[in-house]
Amino acid sequence: MARNWAGTYEYTAPRIVQATSVDDVRRLLAAPGRVRALGTRHSFTDLPDTTGTLVDVTGFAPEFELDEAAQTVTVPAGIRYGVLAVWLDERGWALRNMGSLPHINVGGATATATHGSGDANPVLSASVRAFRYVGADAEVHDVRRGDPDFDALVVGLGAFGIIVSLTLDVQPTFRVRQDIYTGVTWDAALGRYDELTSAGYSVSVFSRWEDPGVGYVWVKTRLDTDDDPVADTLLDGVRAVSGESPLGVEDNVTELAGVPGPWMLRLPHFRLDAQPSFGDEIQSEYFVARADAPATLDAVRALGDGIRPHLIWTELRTAAADELWLSPAYRRDAVIIHFTWYNHADAVAAAVARIETVLEPFGARPHWGKLHGFDRRRMERVHPRLADARAVFERLDPDGRFTNAHLERVGVREPR
Known part of the structure; x- marks a missing residue:
């Protein structure tokens, strides 16, 4: 019986599989059926759940690529912020901000617009410079800041693919x-x-x-x-x-x-x-x-x-x-x-x-990952680009492999 980290939501997915590489994710998506990504399980609703397979992305090796000239670091999506932070600080670098829990994974936190605090500090998703995901075609896709779909996909709720790595902005340690x-x-x-x-x-x-x-x-x-x-x-x-x-x-x-x-x-x-x-x-x-x-x-x-x-x-x-x-x-x-x-x-x-x-x-x-009572109508009233984002997700995943009841209920994906 799999639950979220607090024990207050039980996943209904019939299968949870741990992936340790991009190839593992691609093999899962080469087979038919719905798939959703699962990270450190910090959502409080059925947002990550599926009637198909949950793919746990926290098993990737903690391998980081620091580009000091570009002031970026590339990390596996399932890595916890706290693990990345220790590694960065040892090398004289820092993230702009962190959430209150360093236990959350980078992919899940940025996909749901999780945040720290500060008048001048945006949500953690704003530090994403680029990311790599495996799409419904089982192929690897790269998206970078400035690309046409970037602003739709960063806070993407897993609605279009399985993110496997992200490139984040960094700055000197403080x-x-x-x-x-x-x-x-x-x-x-x-x-x-x-x-x-x-x-x-x-x-x-x-x-x-x-x-x-x-x-x-x-x-x-x-x-x-x-x-x-x-x-x-x-x-x-x-x-x-x-x-x-x-x-x-x-x-x-x-x-x-x-x-x-x-x-x-x-x-x-x-x-x-x-x-x-x-x-x-x-x-x-x-x-x-x-x-x-x-x-x-x-x-x-x-x-x-x-x-x-x-x-x-x-x-x-x-x-x-x-x-x-x-x-x-x-x-x-x-x-x-x-x-x-x-x-x-x-x-x-x-x-x-x-x-x-x-x-x-x-x-x-x-907050997308916390308990709320919003439906599609109410979400559309407060999110002016919801329909535009939904159109991008439907284009990238026309067969609905990454949709679920939650995404359809709040209007992120079309009903099926």
Whole structure:
């Protein structure tokens, strides 16, 4: 019985096969039937599932190709970000940003527009310079930034083929420190939201929608030198001097209390060598225009008492706009409202429905890999290039080998 990493979704595919090479993937696609890629299993729905074969791409050898002149690295799609990050840092290079979990694989994270945080940092998919995939014809195809289909395919949800490798932008390594601020009130946060989110290279707010304070503000500061000063106050809050984590689990969180360290040990919230997050959890997440942040957050606050019994944490983050057609940050600087829920499936489904109702006037776009209730009609309302992307996927995969019930339900593929 195969489940996602949190144990809260069970795959229904009759067969899971591990591929260790491009030739393995090509052989699978030379035979008839539907195929979907499976990575580190961080989706919370039937998005990766299939009535045919799931091909696990995490078994490829961890072989990387660094091009220092071009400032890129080429990696297998199934590699975890944390493994790549260690390798890069040893050679003096870095990724622009990372997600909160370094355990996620590069192919799955970029295909679903997963992200870290930071006003100037786009989703992880924006760092993709090129990628290679095996298509419905069982042949290998290369797509590069600037190609006609590139912006349609980067956040492609596995809807057109099996991605086997990606080329990512890199930059020289850098240092980061993490500080927690407490005591910031909702009045201050909503009145000066841009000041709050621009307080560091990456800023996250951990909240349970209680009054009067927002909760914890987790600020990651990019350093020129390890003794760069940081502010002791943020809005009407103060910097905590202890290493207390809002996530409450000291042995799996990256080091806090302002201790400088390399980027790959500070940008993620969680350590690669420990169990991430809480486990046995459900996640949902929405992107709204950053300009609408105060009104949007105020609307969700009104639901606080009703959703709190089922909520572990809400995390508020930001992302810069991009040009990727199915990115939730497409042409819109975003505030991201993430919910980590207890595994109370029915209650969470009801809470998600209430949240989506209050977010509807703000054109919220759900994270593709998290629990949501959107269908094709609702997706088309908030994703202006959905029909264009769907046309590209149908052209590349006319027989629907890479489609599934989820993709058809949300309008990424045509029904079959």
